[in-house]
Amino acid sequence: MSTLNLGILAHVDAGKTSLTERLLHAAGVIDQPGSVDDGNTRTDTLELERRRGITIKSAVVSFDLGGVTVNLIDTPGHPDFIAEVERVLGVLDGAVLVISAVEGVQAQTRVLMRALRRLDIPTLIFVNKIDRRGADRERTLRGIREKLTRAIVPMGAVHKAGTAEAAFTPFAAHDAGFASAAIDVLADHDDAFLADYLEDEHAASPKRLRLGLAELTGRSLAHPVFFGSAITGAGVAELTDGIRELLPTTAEHAYQTADAAEPQDAPADPARGTVFKVERGPAGEKIAYLRMFSGAVHTRDRLTLHRAGTRHEGKVTAISVFERGADVRREAVTAGHIGKVWGLADVRIGDVVGEPDTPRRAHHFSPPTLETVVVPSRRAEKGALHAALAQLAEQDPLIDLRQDDVRQELYLSLYGEVQKEVIEATLAEEYGLEVGFRESTTIHIERPAGTGAALEAIKKGDNPFLATVGLRVEPGAIGSGVQFRLGVELGSMPYAFFKAVEDTVHETLRQGLHGWQVTDCVVTMTHSGYWPRQSHAHQRFDKSMSSTGADFRGVTPLVVIEALRGAGTKVYEPVHRFRLDLPADSLGPILPILTALRAVPQTSRLHGSACVVEGEVPAARVSALERQLPGLTGGEGVLEYEFDHYEEVRGEIPRRPRSDHNPLDRKEYLLHVQRRV
Structure with missing residues (x-):
């Protein structure tokens, strides 16, 4: 058998969880599809999820699909829980992006599609709710082409849209509706196909088109579009066939039998995987959700987990893997599978088993603002x-x-x-x-305005710490975060002291000169020095004449802040890109409001009696725009927005109160630290 780790993603209320229920029902995992409204769905297990009718935490459920083990991951659709979606993206082999046939492409839909394409995750599109009043196949396809991607291939026709009898009829491979769209997409991405087709139109045989579409879908260059209704089941069988035929799977290792008492010999590949979810069990114990990319993890293994340049260990005490709608205890979780792992007391989301080598774990969505x-x-x-x-x-x-x-x-x-x-x-x-x-x-955030350097040396000035630290702070590339580098020999002092400096640099930069986190900078250690472990003759170790990690942790904030003072910092505020859909006669009254909120309209388009305005607005002003919009547009205005970039603050600089011992005030800081020591 092979494995497919499949994500179901959508804007909130597009029908993502209902589609998950329908897929489980079609696979025979459940007798009847659950209902979001009734609060009895398989993946929304939290009481809060069932009461509110939204997905808050990602959930994993497994089923068999024609010899393929599908680990289906239902993700939140509400933008407030986009971080939960981000953690899932790095473990997916493929995805189904759900779009409502009534509302069409929405703000969150665009955010998700950009992330899926950026990560090259093979994606099918399922247009849901064709049975709902207002469903429109052609309008939805136009929206997908305009707002998401032009590389789509509709896979069938819709009949009686907007009624309870709505149905989806798949195109045969020789149908003109399928052939023309498939030819266009293949011609854009397959030079060999284009050359053959220009020479002989018969080169576009049904078989070649189908195989070519599967190949491009697997490379995330084409996106087949299916239509249906998760409530009535229309089109779900065709989507299921598309999942099996068009999305790539991972070959499975031999060990995975239900009654195996002991694992077979471990595969030659080293164990490598990532933790994408952590939850607490009934007794408060941590349970890690681990996606394996290669090798295997067995019960009683001692794992080394990597996290942001550090490593820690834990012993696996139990494992379960997902099978036919449930997680079942096993002795191992192997490549391609998702397992729940017990025993890792210090595990955190994002921890990596084996050497981390996949760039997919970087953030792909906006930070909290x-x-x-x-x-x-x-x-x-x-x-x-x-x-x-x-x-x-x-x-x-x-x-x-x-x-x-x-x-x-x-x-x-x-x-x-x-x-x-x-x-x-x-x-x-x-x-x-x-x-x-x-x-x-x-x-807000801070970024260095220039370059600054500072030095604290042992027994020089009023430095009470037995540590010499020199640092240089300079601007880094936008989006690079904080990079720490050594400008001194690594062997010039014990590694633990270097580590203490690096960790303290990152901690100190959480609050800059104005109280905001400092980012996009390079910090280089230019000087180092320490007093070796020593004591008076025939006596025990004497702290007063030997450097410790506490000395380096104590002096580093003073050096960081002094270097920042030399560099200076600028404060930046988050800015959202917005889209306003409103009646054309509302454009005049709303433009002065946008100006008052420091929004910058960049484009506006009229479509008959409707108007679309796009531009940028400070994140701090979005809630005010949301409050005023209904009154200005007679309740017909629709606002969509998403984080776009940070922009330098003009005028009065906002400050955030410090929450540490304030190394900006040297005297106050030394009083606190020395008293604590």
């Missing part, structure tokens, strides 16, 4: 709240839990207000904690 303070209803529960939020941060690292030690406040990064509501409900239901939130504020 909002921040809020979480306040417990009862002051005595601050400790319990911190512990609970730390566990939630394990499952969603991008919420970026940040503690202000000075004000004793807890900060979370967010994508939107719905995410805030979900966190509040989760804390109440799973941890028994009632909390409130302060008003969300926009997260």
Whole structure:
């Protein structure tokens, strides 16, 4: 058998979870498809998901499809949970992008398609809800070509669209509707086919077109489009055939029998995989979802996990793999499979088994642009709240839990207000904690304006630390993050001291001169020095005359901040790209509002009585635009937006209060640190 790790992605309410239920029913995994409205779907297992009718956490379920083991991953559709989708993308072999035949291509649809194409993930498109009033095949196809990609091949015709009897009839390989679209796509990407076709039109045989389409789909150069209804089941059988015939699979190792007590000999390939989800079991134990790319992981193996240049170990105590709708205990998880792994106490999302060599794990979506303070209803529960939020941060690292030690406040990064509501409900239901939130504020960033350097030397000036550290800070490429480099010999002092400096540099740069995270910079260590471990004659180790890691962790923030002062920093705010669909007679009244909100309209197009305006708007002004839009457009305006870039702040620079011991004030910092030591 072979394996296909398949993602189902869509804008919220396009019918993604309903399609998952229908696929499971068609495969014989469930007797009847569950209903999102009734809260009895197989993949929306959280009580909060069933109550709200949306997917919040990705879920894995498996079924057999004509000899192919499909691990189907249902992902959230709401943009507030885009981080959950991002973690899934790196483990997929293929995807089905679901689009509503009524609403057509929506904001989140475009975001998802760009990510799928950027990662070269083979993708089929399923146009759902053809039975709904307002469903329109041709309009939806035009939207896909204009907003997503022109490399599409419609795979059939729709009859009685917009009625309960709506049906999908697949094209035969010789049908003109299929042939013309397939020829266009193949001619654009296959020079050999184009040459043969120009010489002889009969070269475009049905068999060659079908094989050529499968080959281009596997390379993510073509996207077959199916139509149907997840509710009635129309078109689902044809989509299933397309999944089996058009998406690439991973060959499976021999070991995977249901009654095997012991694994066969481990394959020659080294074990390599990635953790894309972490959850807590009934006893609070961590369970890691591990996608294997090569080799195998067995029960009782001691795994080395890599994370951001560091490594840690854990012993596997149990494994289960997904089979026919359930996860079943096994002795190993092999290449191509997804397994649940117990025993890795320090595991985090993004950890890599084996040497990391896949660039697909970089961020592909925008970072969170909002921040809020979480306040417990009862002051005595601050400790319990911190512990609970730390566990939630394990499952969603991008919420970026940040503690202000000075004000004793807890900060979370967010994508939107719905995410805030979900966190509040989760804390109440799973941890028994009632909390409130302060008003969300926009997260800015800082970047170095120039180059700066600083040095603290042992026993020079008022440096109380037995450590010499010199650093140079300079601008880096946009989007490069923070890069740490050595400008001194690695053997000039123990590696642990270099590691202490590097870790502290990253930690210190979480708050720049104005309190915002500093990014897109290169930090080079230019000087180093230490006092070796020593003691007075015939006495024990004497800290007062020997350098320790604490010395390097203590002095580095002072050097970083002084170098930043020399470089200077500029503050940048997040800017969204927006699209407004509104009645043409609303254009006049809304343009002054856009100007007042510092939005910059860049294009506008009239389509009869409708108008489309596209441009840029500061993220901090989006909520105000959303509030005013209904009144300005008679309730007919539709706003879509997504993060586009960061732009330098003009005028008054926003500041964020520091949450550390403030190395900007040397005297205050030394008082705090020396008292703590």
